Amino acid sequence: MVQHPDPKYMRRAIELSAKAGIEERTGGVFGAVLVRKETGEIVGEGYNRVLADHDPTAHGEVLAIRNACRNLGTHVLEGCVLYTSAEPCPMCYASSLWAHVEAIYYGATYDDVKKYGQFEDADFLAEINASDEDKNVKIKQYLREEAVVPWKTYSELTDRIHY
Amino acid sequence: MVQHPDPKYMRRAIELSAKAGIEERTGGVFGAVLVRKETGEIVGEGYNRVLADHDPTAHGEVLAIRNACRNLGTHVLEGCVLYTSAEPCPMCYASSLWAHVEAIYYGATYDDVKKYGQFEDADFLAEINASDEDKNVKIKQYLREEAVVPWKTYSELTDRIHY
Numbered sequence: 658m659v660q661h662p663d664p665k666y667m668r669r670a671i672e673l674s675a676k677a678g679i680e681e682r683t684g685g686v687f688g689a690v691l692v693r694k695e696t697g698e699i700v701g702e703g704y705n706r707v708l709a710d711h712d713p714t715a716h717g718e719v720l721a722i723r724n725a726c727r728n729l730g731t732h733v734l735e736g737c738v739l740y741t742s743a744e745p746c747p748m749c750y751a752s753s754l755w756a757h758v759e760a761i762y763y764g765a766t767y768d769d770v771k772k773y774g775q776f777e778d779a780d781f782l783a784e785i786n787a788s789d790e791d792k793n794v795k796i797k798q799y800l801r802e803e804a805v806v807p808w809k810t811y812s813e814l815t816d817r818i819h820y
Numbered sequence: 821m822v823q824h825p826d827p828k829y830m831r832r833a834i835e836l837s838a839k840a841g842i843e844e845r846t847g848g849v850f851g852a853v854l855v856r857k858e859t860g861e862i863v864g865e866g867y868n869r870v871l872a873d874h875d876p877t878a879h880g881e882v883l884a885i886r887n888a889c890r891n892l893g894t895h896v897l898e899g900c901v902l903y904t905s906a907e908p909c910p911m912c913y914a915s916s917l918w919a920h921v922e923a924i925y926y927g928a929t930y931d932d933v934k935k936y937g938q939f940e941d942a943d944f945l946a947e948i949n950a951s952d953e954d955k956n957v958k959i960k961q962y963l964r965e966e967a968v969v970p971w972k973t974y975s976e977l978t979d980r981i982h983y
Binding site for chain 2: 662664667668670727729733740742746750752758761762763772775782785786795801804808819
């Protein structure tokens with residue numbers, strides 16, 4: 658039985674963050690590891706590759722989740738703990754919810770990544786919470802009736818898999 | 821000059837949603853397309869593949885963003901409009917912010933996807949907004965001083981690329 662948080666996992670996440678931001682220069686200073694809570698086995702790792710992969714979703718946490726799911730052949734990471742070198746942005750936090758991770762430990766804060774890297778994660782949270790009218794990225798509902806048609810068919814499938 | 825919203829793009833997103841949820845059964849009923857605002861060119865498409873790919877981040881919008889970025893060789897989609905068959909979850913909305921898309925149009929609402937597919941996107945938004953103490957997925961700050969060390973090095977790099 659492993660106790661969490663355990664510094665060795667966070668240190669691995671920090672090591673990966675340095676790889677991303679300083680050594681390989683693949684993106685910002687962000688790294689993450691996923692650990693099976695009970696056994697302490699590292700089941701997935703990731704580090705920011707936004708620049709290297711031309712992929713704005715290639716954050717450390719997202720890549721660690723995708724890596725763990727690929728390794729385990731599942732889309733759910735129940736019983737896994739996420740260690741990430743910095744406070745997860747809303748995309749990464751929501752990814753963790755979809756993956757059903759059990760707990761999250763983070764190192765640097767939103768303030769730190771803004772101070773040292775001009776990353777504006779906190780502003781994204783405000784943007785998500787703004788009403789649709791107040792958002793900077795305009796978002797509007799459109800053609801709802803047509804979009805609902807396949808949902809009605811889907812709702813009648815007897816063998817669909819929920820996730 | 822193309823006017824937005826244009827129904828043909830939303831209909832393509834809806835077509836992709838049916839492919840995902842009904843025809844190929846790769847995941848939920850979600851599809852998305854990215855369109856260059858001025859020319860109307862479709863630069864990326866995606867449909868939910870969570871089940872098929874064992875990837876909880878493989879939502880229609882995320883895959884459309886990744887597809888467009890790969891096609892264009894960039895991590896920014898300025899001047900692009902996202903059409904998605906359903907209201908984007910917080911992960912997908914934040915992905916759109918990171919990608920700098922210009923506007924978002926969505927078809928079905930959170931209520932629709934809950935009613936017809938038991939998807940709880942609205943609950944995720946509440947979870948993101950809950951204080952750390954009130955979150956269902958426990959999140960805690962840990963080893964901040966160590967995590968900040970590589971950030972200090974990073975902040976002194978003279979040739980780092982901001983995104």
